[in-house]
Amino acid sequence: MFVVVVGCGRVGARVARDLAEDGHDVNVIDQNAEALQRLGSDFPGEFVQGVALETTVLEAAGIKRADAFVAATNGDNTNLVIAQLARDRYLVDCVIVRVLDPARAKFYEEKGLVTVCPTRSAIDRMSQALRAFATGDEEQAA
Amino acid sequence: MYAVIVGGGKVGANLGRALLRMGHEVSIVEARPQRYATLESEFEHMARHGDGTEIFVLDAAGMARADVCIAVTGDDEDNIIIGQVARDHFGVENVVARVNDPRNQQHFDLLGVAPTVCATESILSLIEHEGAPALAGAPVLAEAREPGGHRDPGGGGQPGRGHPGGRPPDAPGTLVISVLRNRVGRVAAPDTVLGAGDQVVVIAEPGQDSALMELFASE
Numbered sequence: 001m002f003v004v005v006v007g008c009g010r011v012g013a014r015v016a017r018d019l020a021e022d023g024h025d026v027n028v029i030d031q032n033a034e035a036l037q038r039l040g041s042d043f044p045g046e047f048v049q050g051v052a053l054e055t056t057v058l059e060a061a062g063i064k065r066a067d068a069f070v071a072a073t074n075g076d077n078t079n080l081v082i083a084q085l086a087r088d089r090y091l092v093d094c095v096i097v098r099v100l101d102p103a104r105a106k107f108y109e110e111k112g113l114v115t116v117c118p119t120r121s122a123i124d125r126m127s128q129a130l131r132a133f134a135t136g137d138e139e140q141a142a
Numbered sequence: 143m144y145a146v147i148v149g150g151g152k153v154g155a156n157l158g159r160a161l162l163r164m165g166h167e168v169s170i171v172e173a174r175p176q177r178y179a180t181l182e183s184e185f186e187h188m189a190r191h192g193d194g195t196e197i198f199v200l201d202a203a204g205m206a207r208a209d210v211c212i213a214v215t216g217d218d219e220d221n222i223i224i225g226q227v228a229r230d231h232f233g234v235e236n237v238v239a240r241v242n243d244p245r246n247q248q249h250f251d252l253l254g255v256a257p258t259v260c261a262t263e264s265i266l267s268l269i270e271h272e273g274a275p276a277l278a279g280a281p282v283l284a285e286a287r288e289p290g291g292h293r294d295p296g297g298g299g300q301p302g303r304g305h306p307g308g309r310p311p312d313a314p315g316t317l318v319i320s321v322l323r324n325r326v327g328r329v330a331a332p333d334t335v336l337g338a339g340d341q342v343v344v345i346a347e348p349g350q351d352s353a354l355m356e357l358f359a360s361e
Contacts (some may be wrong), residue, residue, distance in 0.1 A: 054245065077220050080219075081219045101197075103196065103197040107227065
């Protein structure tokens with residue numbers, strides 16, 4: 001499949017590399033040219049420098065023929081807007097959006113977007129670990 | 143009527159003042175701490191500090207009972223999200239959003255955030271309609287003085303006799319929206335400097351027109 005990844009930070013760059021290693025075609029967009037370095041010199045896909053809110057940038061990265069789209073910039077609202085563009089304007093089949101704010105992630109999940117919320121994941125894991133500890137404590141005491 | 147204004151820059155603050163004067167209830171949400179402090183000294187409890195794209199901030203600002211949400215931050219993606227959250231999460235029936243970059247207008251349209259106001263587009267439509275009766279009673283269209291006289295923008299607008307140049311007038315109750323120079327329209331910024339021949343679009347409250355004209359006519 002062909003994937004467009006927006007945001008070449010720790011998350012976006014690693015997702016792009018993983019998919020490319022699996023043999024998929026991947027193009028990456030970031031507004032910062034230096035972000036290209038995160039992909040490594042052997043990255044086979046194209047890197048487009050630009051602001052993803054601009055349709056010319058999305059189209060230069062090939063969004064019109066994309067099977068999947070990943071929105072992983074460091075801006076929740078940017079991610080939410082470009083994800084909706086990918087879904088509603090370019091009719092991309094698989095759209096995944098990273099949203100740090102759990103409230104907005106939940107709201108847009110309910111509106112049909114596939115959201116990934118690292119904050120929610122962290123909260124769940126921490127609570128889970130603490131509850132497991134508390135339960136073990138109680139059992140020991142009993 | 144209760145209006146929640148998100149974005150307390152010049153546009154948001156002036157809208158707040160105008161709505162208050164009209165007897166409406168207003169909250170202004172502003173994320174930048176310094177700007178918030180300025181707003182708080184004028185609007186007191188009606189100014190609220192926080193990221194207006196966060197649902198809990200909008201909740202605290204009473205968005206659920208708002209009759210209208212006005213999204214006028216400087217970021218188009220924020221204005222789109224504010225508009226969607228106000229309408230679909232809080233059930234606000236009237237949403238008005240500001241488009242900062244006219245190239246993003248299509249995104250507002252696609253994602254159902256309407257109506258929108260875009261200063262650049264407004265100016266362009268004024269220019270296109272220059273000379274048309276539509277201009278009568280529209281925002282004051284004044285022109286900075288050109289050496290050797292000014293060009294009449296025509297069409298029933300109220301041409302100023304000329305501004306000597308320099309910073310736009312900071313008159314109470316008026317707001318310089320945009321500057322047209324060499325047929326290129328730009329949104330007026332705090333550091334905008336007027337030059338001879340510039341045309342400006344200014345919103346003035348009723349009764350402020352003549353004071354504004356005097357500023358532009360100052361020799």
